[in-house]
Structure formats: C-alpha cells, structure tokens
C-alpha cells in the first residue's frame with residue numbers, strides 16, 4: 191500500500207525546547223494510524239506537524255527532518271498552506287462548531303472558497319452529513335443552530351465540516367475525549383467507515399480505542415518514537431519493554 195505521509199527524522203521545538211527527536215514513520219493510505227503515549231510525549235505536536243498548524247504557535251519550528259504528504263515536501267518555502275490544510279483536515283478534542291446553522295457549518299469552507307451555488311452546496315452538505323453518519327438525525331433541522339445538537343452530534347458535525355472540504359487525510363486529536371461512551375462508540379464506528387475514503391491519523395489516550403479501531407499504532411515517549419507497527423502486534427506482543435509497560439498500564 192502507498193504511503194500517504196512520510197515522516198523522516200523529524201525534530202521539532204517550541205522556542206529552544208526540543209520536544210520531538212528524530213521521529214521517522216510512514217503512514218499508509220486509507221488506514222487508521224494511532225499515536226499513543228503518556229501526556230506530554232509529543233503526540234499532538236507530531237500530529238500538528240502534518241498540516242503545519244503548529245506554525246500558528248509563536249516559536250514553534252521544525253529543527254530537522256522532513257514530512258512528505260502524498261509525495262510533496264510540506265516544509266518547502268513555496269507550499270500553499272491553505273491548500274495543504276484543505277488536503278489534510280483536522281478534528282479537535284473539544285468539538286467546536288461555529289455559531290451558525292448545521293447547514294452553514296458544513297458549507298462554511300466552501301463559501302470561504304467562493305463556492306455559493308445553492309445546488310452544489312446542498313449536494314456537498316448532504317454528502318458530508320451522510321459521510322459523518324449524521325444526515326438522518328439532522329435532515330429535518332438543517333437550518334437550526336449547531337449548538338442544539340448533543341456533544342456527540344456536534345463532534346460528528348465537525349467531522350462533516352472537515353470532510354466537506356474533500357481532504358485526503360484527516361487528523362484527529364483525541365476526538366472522543368469529551369464524549370460519553372455511546373457517542374464515542376458512534377465516532378469509532380464512523381472512523382472505520384471513513385477510512386474507506388480517507389487516511390486517518392488519531393491521537394488517543396484511550397488504548398482500548400486504539401486497539402479497537404486502528405490498523406497501526408505508534409508509541410511515543412519523551413518526544414521519541416519508541417515502537418511502531420500493526421496495532422495487534424503493539425498491543426499483544428510489543429517488542430520494546432517501554433511499550434509493553436505502557437500498553438499493560440504499568441506506567442503512563
């Protein structure tokens with residue numbers, strides 16, 4: 191299978207504090223890859239390097255190495271960041287719909303791009319809401335406020351908003367952390383559907399979740415990639431003693 195993302199020897203710092211050290215991993219297309227590890231080990235930083243939203247943080251910079259997304263070096267000076275972030279969508283821990291209707295949340299990025307044709311928007315909004323398994327629950331109240339939805343529905347709306355942009359890759363930073371177990375289960379089922387179309391990279395503290403839904407797992411510790419492989423191997427027969435200690439709950 192082709193690799194969607196190639197991370198090679200990446201080191202990263204906030205001001206003078208280096209938080210990623212020589213991280214190398216290839217992320218295959220249309221699979222779910224989970225980043226796990228104790229708090230502060232660099233999972234979110236690594237995730238945010240993939241669409242360069244770390245650039246928005248003052249003092250955040252890549253120290254060395256390279257990241258290729260579908261063959262393109264994303265740290266090239268001439269890279270179009272808006273286009274990169276269209277191709278590499280993002281869903282955050284705390285669902286963050288805009289203070290707009292359900293419909294306008296999904297249509298937002300298209301309107302920003304100047305696409306206002308009603309029939310086109312209707313089709314994309316419906317497809318995105320179907321793609322995030324929300325359509326049946328909201329089709330009769332598309333023009334009501336997004337804030338009237340439950341937390342789990344708001345998170346699926348944020349997923350619809352991300353996929354309306356037709357990305358190739360979806361980055362998810364603890365997307366279920368603020369959800370109850372039932373809403374979490376729905377999002378997990380959705381992830382398995384979404385990977386038919388998208389490459390998904392997910393940061394999670396929930397090891398049961400990583401074991402249930404991901405194809406590959408990367409275990410990080412103190413800014414280093416300790417072990418990376420098929421999730422079943424990482425959880426059932428880890429090679430590194432630190433991975434074993436973490437997945438068995440001895441530390442972390």
Ligand SMILES: Nc1ncnc2c1ncn2[C@@H]1O[C@H](COP(=O)(O)OP(=O)(O)OP(=O)(O)O)[C@@H](O)[C@H]1O
Nearest residue numbers: 204209227228229230231232233234235236247393
């Ligand atoms: N904006 C920032 N400015 C300075 N340091 C930061 C910033 N964001 C993160 N860090 C530091 O970088 C290191 C890695 O943080 P990061 O959030 O990537 O880890 P994480 O594994 O995702 O943690 P958690 O699981 O708690 O979210 C930590 O030492 C953290 O304090």
